[in-house]
Amino acid sequence: MTAPLLEVNNVTMRFGGIVANRNVNFCVEKGKITALIGPNGAGKTTMFNCITGFYRASEGNILLHGEDGTQDIGGLITRPITGGSHLATRAGIARTFQNIRLFREMSVVENLLVAQHRQTANNLLSGVFSTPTYRRAEREAVDRAYYWLERMHLAGDANRLAGELPYGRQRRLEIARAMCTSPKLICLDEPAAGLNPAETRELSEVLQILRADHDLTVLVIEHDMGLVMRISNHIVVLDHGEVISDGTPEHVANDPAVIAAYLGVSEEEVQ
Amino acid sequence: MNTHENLFPKLGKEALLTFCVSLVLVGPISGLVLEGFTFRNELVHAVLIAAVITAGRLVLSAVMVTPFGRRISGVLSRSGGGVTVRSGKERSSLPLLAVLFLAGLALPFVADKYFLGIAILALIYCLLGLGLNIVVGLAGLLDLGFVAFYAVGAYLLALGSQYLGLGFWSALIIAPFLAGLFGMVLAFPVLKMHGDYLAIVTLGFGEIIRLVLNNWLAFTGGPNGAPVPPPTLFGFEFTRTARQGGTPIHEALGIPYNADYKFWFIYLVLFLVVCAVIYAVQRLRVMPLGRMWEALREDEIACRSLGVNHVFTKLSAFMLGASTGGLAGVFFAVHQGFVNPTSFTFFESALILAIVVLGGLGSTVGVVLAALVLTILPELLRDFAEYRVFVFGVLMVVMMIWKPRGLVRVTRPAFFPSKSAEPTSSPVPSANAEVSR
Incomplete structure (x- = not known):
């Protein structure tokens, strides 16, 4: 296991009484493609917004281990006067949006x-x-x-x-x-949404190239499971704001909890 | 043809409707003439006017069904996206600009004093329009209190000469900085707001400045205003006899005295400043700062995701816009020779905003044209002075229907890779050429 580029430690995100993310922990390894998946409303985009500096996590911290030391994303955006989400980008995190x-x-x-x-x-x-x-x-x-x-x-x-x-x-x-x-880390929010199969294939090639040639780490939210399984080295599954599974594509694909979350059946029936 | 058969009943119906509506509108206004405590009935007059309007409407409708009319309406309704990207192959407009520049420089030698006065006013509004265009057109921040910065510039010269002994030239240099400072003071707390809220705050700021000027009798002279010293050039004065301790310019040059010299001077300096500002604004549109403003107008969240500091970027737009307004204020003060708060009402702000909107948000040529039209037109229509605001209103409504994006289409610059980079465009050896379809 290589050194993590991004560390998400015990992040909880609350909007008033609603808990969008509860105690989320995961790492994004350097030079790998990490996928963040989960059913609709699982808190994936909220997590993304925390990582890219658009939200300040209510609890926990998000650390970016760059060449010039470790930076706390939450600290960057709450810095007085000059602080803001643009500092997360300057630290090396770029992002795209779900709706272009x-x-x-x-x-x-x-x-x-x-x-x-x-x-x-x-x-x-x-x-x-x-x-x-x-x-x-x-x-x-x-x-x-x-x-x-x-x-x-x-x-x-x-x-x-x-x-x-x-x-x-x-x-x-x-x-x-x-x-x-x-950027050092690029966060893609549903990059394949609305693409046809040929375009999706092209996208996966592009992502592989970015990773291989440009020393880039990719964090991607995606619903297209074919794409996710094909490109990712590491998958984190969120459901109801919590991490329910974390590991290689094979591990996640066979995890009963993930199947339950996606198919909505109880674990006994899966067995 | 089916359309021709239906044409006459349709035209008749339209004529009847037009006649009724115009009679309702015109009837009370020109049909009844007040005479002391009673009124005289002149309904024939009103009916005649309504008939003329109806005839005009019919002619217009008749023309519009001919092929020629269709083409015209096609051109008018072609507002489209409003924005085009240049191809990079357009002919350079440099010759035209050079001719316009020389014509502008030559204007004082052919125009009379009255016309020169209008030209100065038009150029002042150009300057104001260009300044507000930076804020509203490029950065997309609705500013309804722009006149405040105009007032800052004007009062800087008036009060500066009164208290600090500032002259025209020093005020010209200080005004952009002072107005920019005011812009910053206003903008810093409010830039977290968006759209309507920002508009309201700026509106309030404009009124605050005016009210302070109006009520701080001891400092600003209140409603009585403050005198402004006439301009000088290298210490030479434009008055018949020297009042500020220098020599009058006609004595220095050995030419006969002419009261217009002062206006020549103001016009020429103003013209050069306007040209410089136009050049700077045009440069800004292809510069990183200008691009960031426009990007901010398009999508603030995307801008933040690209690492653009949105607060500082907005602040810079506000400050530069305010600086230009301050410059315009100095020229206004020196041209009038006197300033008082009634020159800086909300109506001025609205007028400047109208210039920017009519010209096309973000378009420099459009703003200059609109400024010229909106200042020269009222002068040409002096006889209809009472209807001036009404004409503005009609103009705005018509524009919003047919040309919602303004008079002049905004064009975007084209960019091409430099020659050295073109053959092998990738700095990294491209081992992945197979991806390209």
Whole structure:
């Protein structure tokens, strides 16, 4: 077992009286694809929002073990004045959304350029006077954007509006955009939702490539079990906000508790 | 053809309806003329007007069924997505811009004082529109109190000269910073709010500034306003005799005195500032900061997921917008030679917002055009001065029906990879080419 990149320790998330996640523990191993599955309403997206810094977990902590030490996600987002969910991204966690959130009225390249705001020269004066430093940074950013567009087979759509792309390409664009933030961990919220079988196959290939070539760790929420079983190295199953199973795909697939949760039958009947 | 058979009854019905509606609208207004405590009946007048309106409506309907009319209505209703991406192959508009620039510079030499005054006012509104466009059009933050920053700029010059001895030039340099500071003070606590709430808070801020200016008699002069010193150029004055201890410019240059020189000067400086601001705003649209503003307008949550600090980004938009408003204020003050709080009412804010919305949110060309139209049009329609606001209202309604995205289509810049990167676009050796279909 390699070192974990992300550690979720005893996380409980409450919204008023509703407990969305109760005492969740799991690890995301570096360089592996980890899947988070569970029936609807199991608290997967809530967990995701905690990990990516959109929610502050009510209890417990989420630790990211990066090259530059360990960072507590909850601590980042509650930091006074400068704190916020954007710090989770800057720490190296990128994400996509269940319902696609692109900048619809901006071009595809611009979507990717926004994601690279950490690498471009953001100084107002250098941009207005178009200094050499600014031009070089901008050129590199555009090239990087095209690199990712080519990886995602979107290069032909580079100068179209993001909102006019077909659904499947919007999904891929969202992944490309997340990759442009140079993340260590990418969290994909139902990336295969609404894709046809061919597109799903392509997506699984893309994910494998990202993992293999770009030293990337992937955390994915997915309902397509075929895809999950095919790509993931490690599966965590949530039900009613709690982890009911955690292990390799084979282990999880044969776990009576998981079958019970998905099929709604009692454990005796499964035997 | 079926449509032709149905045409005449349809037109007749339409004519009757138009006639009735216009009679109801026009009847009480022009059909009854007040005379002291009684009124005179002039219903014939009203019927005539209604008949003219009906005839116009019929002509319009008749034209609209011809192929030509259909084409026109097609063009009018083609609002579409409103946004297009450039192809990168468009012809450069540089020659046109150069001609416009030279024409703008040459204007004082051909225009009379009255027209120059209108031009100055139009340019001031351009500046205001450009500033508000940053906040509303690019960053998507609805600001109903923009006039506050305008007031800050204007009063900076007026009170600065009174208390600190500031001149036109120093005010011109300080105003953007001071207005930006005010923008920051306002924005910092409210940027966590969205949409309507932000609009209400900014509306309140605009009113606060105006009320302070109105009621702080000892400092601002209250409703009596404050005088503004005339501008100088390198210490030369534009008055007939030197009042501020310098030499009048006509004496220095050895030319006859002309009262218009002051306006020439204001116009030229203002024109150059407007050009500089237009250039900066155009640059901003392809700069990371401008892109982040627009991304924030599109989807704030996605922005946060990409590591954009939404609070600071919004703050920068607010501050830059406010700075531009402050600049406009200085020019307004120096042009009027006097400021008082009645120039900074909510109506001004609404007017500036109308400019931005009419021009097309986010479109620089559109905002400049709308500013020119909305300031020059009322001057041309002086005879209808009482209906000015009414005309604005009609214009807004018509625009929202036919061109909800504004006068000018927003275009997005195209980006292409640099030549060096094109042949082998992947920095990492591509061992996975088989994925590509």
